[in-house]
Amino acid sequence: VKRYHEIIFEPSGRRVQVLSGTTILRAAKEAGVRIRSECDGNGICGKCMISIFNMKDVKDLTESEKKHLSSSDIDLGYRLACQVTCTEDIIVNVPHGTRIWKSQLQTTGAEKDAPLNPSIKKFHICLPKPSLSDSASDVERLLSYLKDEHCLGELDVKYELLQTLPDILRKADWDVTVIIWNDKEIIGVQDGDTTDKIFGLALDIGTSKLAIQLVDLTTGRTVRTGVIENPQLIYGEDIMTRITFAMNSYEKLKELQRSVVEGVNNVLQDTLAEARISPQNIFEAVVVGNTAMHHFFLGIQPKFLSLSPFVPCVSRSIQVKAKELNVKIHPNSIIHVMPIVAGFVGADVIGDLLSTGIHEENEISLLIDIGTNTEVLIGDSEDTLCCSCASGPAFEGGHIKHGVKAVPGAIKTVRIDPNSYEVTFETIDDQRPLGLCGSAVVDAVAEMRLCKIINHQGRFNLEIETSRIRTTNNKIEFLIADKNETATDEHVTVTQNDINEVQLAKAAIFTACSILMKEKRLTEEEIDQMLIAGAFGSSLNIRNAQLLGLIPNVPLEKVRLVGNTAVTGAKMALVSKRARETAETLSRNVRYLELTVDPGFNKEFAKAMFIPHKDLERFSS
Amino acid sequence: VKRYHEIIFEPSGRRVQVLSGTTILRAAKEAGVRIRSECDGNGICGKCMISIFNMKDVKDLTESEKKHLSSSDIDLGYRLACQVTCTEDIIVNVPHGTRIWKSQLQTTGAEKDAPLNPSIKKFHICLPKPSLSDSASDVERLLSYLKDEHCLGELDVKYELLQTLPDILRKADWDVTVIIWNDKEIIGVQDGDTTDKIFGLALDIGTSKLAIQLVDLTTGRTVRTGVIENPQLIYGEDIMTRITFAMNSYEKLKELQRSVVEGVNNVLQDTLAEARISPQNIFEAVVVGNTAMHHFFLGIQPKFLSLSPFVPCVSRSIQVKAKELNVKIHPNSIIHVMPIVAGFVGADVIGDLLSTGIHEENEISLLIDIGTNTEVLIGDSEDTLCCSCASGPAFEGGHIKHGVKAVPGAIKTVRIDPNSYEVTFETIDDQRPLGLCGSAVVDAVAEMRLCKIINHQGRFNLEIETSRIRTTNNKIEFLIADKNETATDEHVTVTQNDINEVQLAKAAIFTACSILMKEKRLTEEEIDQMLIAGAFGSSLNIRNAQLLGLIPNVPLEKVRLVGNTAVTGAKMALVSKRARETAETLSRNVRYLELTVDPGFNKEFAKAMFIPHKDLERFSS
Numbered sequence A, B: 001v002k003r004y005h006e007i008i009f010e011p012s013g014r015r016v017q018v019l020s021g022t023t024i025l026r027a028a029k030e031a032g033v034r035i036r037s038e039c040d041g042n043g044i045c046g047k048c049m050i051s052i053f054n055m056k057d058v059k060d061l062t063e064s065e066k067k068h069l070s071s072s073d074i075d076l077g078y079r080l081a082c083q084v085t086c087t088e089d090i091i092v093n094v095p096h097g098t099r100i101w102k103s104q105l106q107t108t109g110a111e112k113d114a115p116l117n118p119s120i121k122k123f124h125i126c127l128p129k130p131s132l133s134d135s136a137s138d139v140e141r142l143l144s145y146l147k148d149e150h151c152l153g154e155l156d157v158k159y160e161l162l163q164t165l166p167d168i169l170r171k172a173d174w175d176v177t178v179i180i181w182n183d184k185e186i187i188g189v190q191d192g193d194t195t196d197k198i199f200g201l202a203l204d205i206g207t208s209k210l211a212i213q214l215v216d217l218t219t220g221r222t223v224r225t226g227v228i229e230n231p232q233l234i235y236g237e238d239i240m241t242r243i244t245f246a247m248n249s250y251e252k253l254k255e256l257q258r259s260v261v262e263g264v265n266n267v268l269q270d271t272l273a274e275a276r277i278s279p280q281n282i283f284e285a286v287v288v289g290n291t292a293m294h295h296f297f298l299g300i301q302p303k304f305l306s307l308s309p310f311v312p313c314v315s316r317s318i319q320v321k322a323k324e325l326n327v328k329i330h331p332n333s334i335i336h337v338m339p340i341v342a343g344f345v346g347a348d349v350i351g352d353l354l355s356t357g358i359h360e361e362n363e364i365s366l367l368i369d370i371g372t373n374t375e376v377l378i379g380d381s382e383d384t385l386c387c388s389c390a391s392g393p394a395f396e397g398g399h400i401k402h403g404v405k406a407v408p409g410a411i412k413t414v415r416i417d418p419n420s421y422e423v424t425f426e427t428i429d430d431q432r433p434l435g436l437c438g439s440a441v442v443d444a445v446a447e448m449r450l451c452k453i454i455n456h457q458g459r460f461n462l463e464i465e466t467s468r469i470r471t472t473n474n475k476i477e478f479l480i481a482d483k484n485e486t487a488t489d490e491h492v493t494v495t496q497n498d499i500n501e502v503q504l505a506k507a508a509i510f511t512a513c514s515i516l517m518k519e520k521r522l523t524e525e526e527i528d529q530m531l532i533a534g535a536f537g538s539s540l541n542i543r544n545a546q547l548l549g550l551i552p553n554v555p556l557e558k559v560r561l562v563g564n565t566a567v568t569g570a571k572m573a574l575v576s577k578r579a580r581e582t583a584e585t586l587s588r589n590v591r592y593l594e595l596t597v598d599p600g601f602n603k604e605f606a607k608a609m610f611i612p613h614k615d616l617e618r619f620s621s
Helices: A023-030 A065-066 A070-075 A139-152 A165-171 A231-235 A239-247 A248-277 A291-297 A347-356 A438-450 A496-517 A540-550 A565-575 A577-591 A601-608 B024-031 B063-069 B071-075 B138-150 B167-171 B232-234 B237-246 B250-275 B291-297 B346-355 B440-448 B498-521 B542-548 B563-574 B579-589 B601-608
Strands: A004-010 A014-019 A048-050 A079-080 A090-093 A122-127 A173-179 A185-191 A199-205 A209-216 A222-231 A283-287 A318-321 A334-337 A365-370 A373-378 A384-389 A410-416 A423-427 A469-472 A475-481 A492-495 A529-532 A560-564 B004-010 B013-017 B049-052 B078-080 B090-093 B120-126 B175-181 B185-191 B199-205 B209-216 B221-229 B282-289 B318-321 B333-339 B363-371 B373-379 B384-390 B409-417 B423-427 B469-472 B473-483 B492-495 B529-534 B560-565
Touching: A004 A023, A004 A139, A014 A023, A023 A090, A065 A079, A079 B078, A122 A139, A122 A529, A139 A165, A173 A283, A185 B167, A199 A248, A199 A565, A209 A565, A209 B120, A222 A231, A222 A248, A231 A239, A231 A248, A239 A248, A239 A291, A248 A291, A283 A291, A283 A565, A283 B063, A291 A475, A318 B090, A334 A410, A334 A469, A347 A365, A347 A373, A347 A529, A347 A565, A347 A577, A365 A492, A365 A496, A365 A565, A373 A496, A410 A438, A410 A475, A423 A475, A438 A475, A438 A492, A438 A496, A438 A540, A475 A496, A475 B175, A492 A496, A496 A601, A529 A565, A565 A577, B004 B024, B013 B024, B024 B090, B063 B078, B138 B167, B167 B185, B175 B282, B199 B250, B199 B291, B199 B563, B209 B250, B221 B232, B221 B250, B232 B237, B232 B250, B237 B250, B237 B291, B282 B291, B282 B563, B346 B363, B346 B373, B346 B563, B346 B579, B363 B498, B363 B563, B373 B498, B384 B498, B409 B440, B409 B473, B423 B473, B440 B473, B440 B498, B440 B542, B473 B498, B492 B498, B498 B601, B529 B563, B560 B563, B563 B579
Parallel strands: A004 A090, A199 A283, A283 A334, A365 A529, A529 A560, B004 B090, B199 B282, B282 B333, B363 B529, B529 B560
Antiparallel strands: A004 A014, A048 A079, A048 A090, A122 A173, A173 A185, A199 A209, A209 A222, A318 A334, A365 A373, A373 A384, A410 A423, A469 A475, A475 A492, B004 B013, B049 B078, B049 B090, B120 B175, B175 B185, B199 B209, B209 B221, B318 B333, B363 B373, B373 B384, B409 B423, B469 B473, B473 B492
8 A cells, every 4th residue: 555644844834645655855846956965875975854743653873874963963854855754744953054056057158259150050941841743751742842942952861861751741631840950951840830948958067067058049048057077976076986986887887877867967957947848859969077977977887087098989079869878859950069188187177168168269368167076288389288187076175075066155265363263254146155165165275374384284283273275074174154153053064074175176276287298398478368267157266276286377367267167168059150160170179188197297296295396486476 | 376388299209398387388388389370379369279198177168169169069178279378298199280380481582683782881990909109089089090090070979879988999909890780880899790680681571471581791692581471460460450450559559560560570580599699790681661660660650651641750761770660670770761651652652663663664664562461563664653452362262161371281373174164273282181271272263163053143053063162061161182181180161251361352453453554554565564562472373363353364475483582672671782772762652542532443353353354255265
């Protein structure tokens, strides 16, 4: 016998009836209550903390709960929503820190002008009806009309189209709109005149995040953006762990592919619903991502990317039908996967180039696209050199004790008074503070160094006297926000471990910049512009990033924050066939440097672990 | 608990262990004992008669058995193998008439010479291995080598290939054979040198039969042929019944598609096994069939074929990946579905033209491709006109009481002495007679008319005194072979109903010829050659076919039996790209006549019901 229970979520008061045994996380989803979860309910992230008011049938804590909940959490009755199943009528309290707020993660970026010339075109036509004296087949009728009236010769008609064509033509009484891809293939026929509805999808598959833009291809404008965690996170935060997992068997590789596609479909579904656009009106998708994500998305064996000489399977662009990849847009539409450069330098770098245009300029540019994997590019119209490094998720709030994404309530800037050590901060949307997002992590560590709260090696200076340096569970931490003022009723602090994570991340990025500059025989002074792309968005304090030694010490007036240029590059290729051609050329011409085989790498990395750097003269200003 | 039983089949003595509940038909299949069945075990054809020696747990007869078994069959202990399940260890006797003998149905036909130039080519290459200084992607490495060494530029690489490419290249240590379709797409990469193994498949999808040829594309020679019932027969013997079934819903259409594909896979599997060729080495298939079969095979809505103005969905050729249609050859290989003409005149007619070349000659040819659907073509290099008619399965042994396929034991010729009415006959392979195959049906009815056993209207002449005219269950029949001499221990006779079936079939075919000749304003005298293609093979007595009024009265020296020209035409398109181009031109240029809208049709048909015809002057010779 199936049993249902009523679950009420506070403070919103939303109610839902669920089958006995459903997890609270699942029930919340059904009730439309958004609860934080980064691991798809697998008990890995520990973010879905809730408390239950009136539970009689209290089950023991699961291993996952024991790991993620502190003893005070447990005392206060907190549980993880993904670990508790509904076995009676209950009222669930969703604390502020667990609620999801619309993320302000960067989903747009700098964008070069590109002439509007998408691959997808629509033609509204009224076909002559067949008769005994004109009994040409449906396809011949369609093609000869398109040839005579629109000079469209030699169009392909694929198997899929034939499945629906006879019925649609007759249902529409021969008054239809034909969707043509690349002046080459008829991908669909719709009833009546639908020429005002042509949309495309730009997709950036990041190691940690999937960012999309929905683009109106009649205007070239982005109508909506969306972002979601990469669901592959549960298979490992870093690329190498995922590659190792996928190497084991074909089934595991397919599992990773399904996982990322599912993520794409989820963010797409939400974003389409918000924009009130039917997935059937999305006729093309352009995809960028680093090489590993590219291989996973296409279900290609990634093993050889991780083994010297780090050879990808394919670097040119690939076209696949949406239905082959199970991406939920018009099934016959084409997914254009942008070309990649090499090794781990993927199509995201091509996107960076397209949207910033540094490959067209005479000046020397340095572009740093910061994410869990960071790509660095240096060059001009003559020559562009690039590399990739695994920088980890610290600047996206990951591996940081009180790290959060850029959601309302996230602390986005931090200032520490060098005399009183008092802290001032700003939060996104001026909400009560929830935790530190990437830019605040940079600020906090940089300011702590500036105030000498931490030393050159990043260790706490215990001689400083302030109550903000505290010890919790034998671990030293610096208090940013007191629990009385936070949304989570917990202190927001920076721990020694957080600082170490930041050092590792920033050392990786700086080393990449450093080796590229050495390879091009360029100094900081010779860089004409430095562009910071990726996760930080517009909140990054560049001065602090330099104080931290995250980025080279280029004069501030030469530095520009350019946002998510990867997804913007994909969008440019979506609206402009010319940008797509440029991408192909770039893929062949951009040079790639494999950092790990550089003999100076380890030494450079060790020096970059210092704050800002072992060689202080590199940060003399 | 799973229970197994041992089933022994006599007279072969083969044994098999099967799960309790398996039908005897299924068990026979597993034991490799071939039992006749035309309905895929659905209890419809009644051909799978067997008896069981030692059954204790005897179940009641099913409805199907009651319908198909005579009371004497039942007395003798006969059952249908598809209706009885194995519930204990048993010995099954398979009587001679139930055993399958290799059918001698026509799977080859006349063939014009065509230069060997298939779409599939193989190249054996040894690629330079990647290194840190040459880390181009696998695809770029492959393409640039093919371009430099074999001048193959602009090749497509599809998603499917990428799934396996990295592993194959490394497993083969970069020594591989590349399979290229149409100088355009890489469809596969194999380990080592496999250039001697390139095979293709020619397939004729008939209303009743599927005929295949396996072709060695290195020589252009057919290495094996195969034939099987079209499993769609259980959805109706004629096309209109199947179209009506498929019109009901998308699922039913897909069911018909699956059914024919399954049939193709079955005959393919057997034929490949016999030829010891791996399905992975079949890289292309060329398919012909009438328009309805074409639509079913491609899963296209066939409804509008059956409604005026009888418009097909597509007439040009269509390329589909084998895996999309689930045809079990190399999954990335292409299935080239040949172009069709119109209405019901399909790609089989294009095959007929390609293999006989009548569209290239100055003389006037009349081609009659006899099957359950019969196509008729008339013309020369100037103009070709064609039509189609539903002639039914009588000439393939269907709807005839003692009709059989052209298997060993089938009576293939019949002679009746006009004085004594004694019958002499020949059987295939000189086996004991089993029944009448198509050519014997023609002989029998023609000779009966010649001996005045039947009259002009096809009715028995009861004034003739011979013991061969008998009455069984109040029905008159003519005895061809006595039960003492047959393999089935039953009389082989021709019934009044058989004669009516033959009259309907021959009238349909003759009417089609007649109307086409009228349309072209040609008389029998003006026909320079008459070609008989299709089911009959080489056994047809042309003189008798004319005495019967099945085909026009053209002088014997101008008549030629050409065999299965449809499948041969497919084979020509498989080995020659030029033949494929010709097919495309023919599809556009051959004119089509819709018989049913001809105002003279009914009158012509009624006259053709007579034997040989109402207008005896048309058969004056």
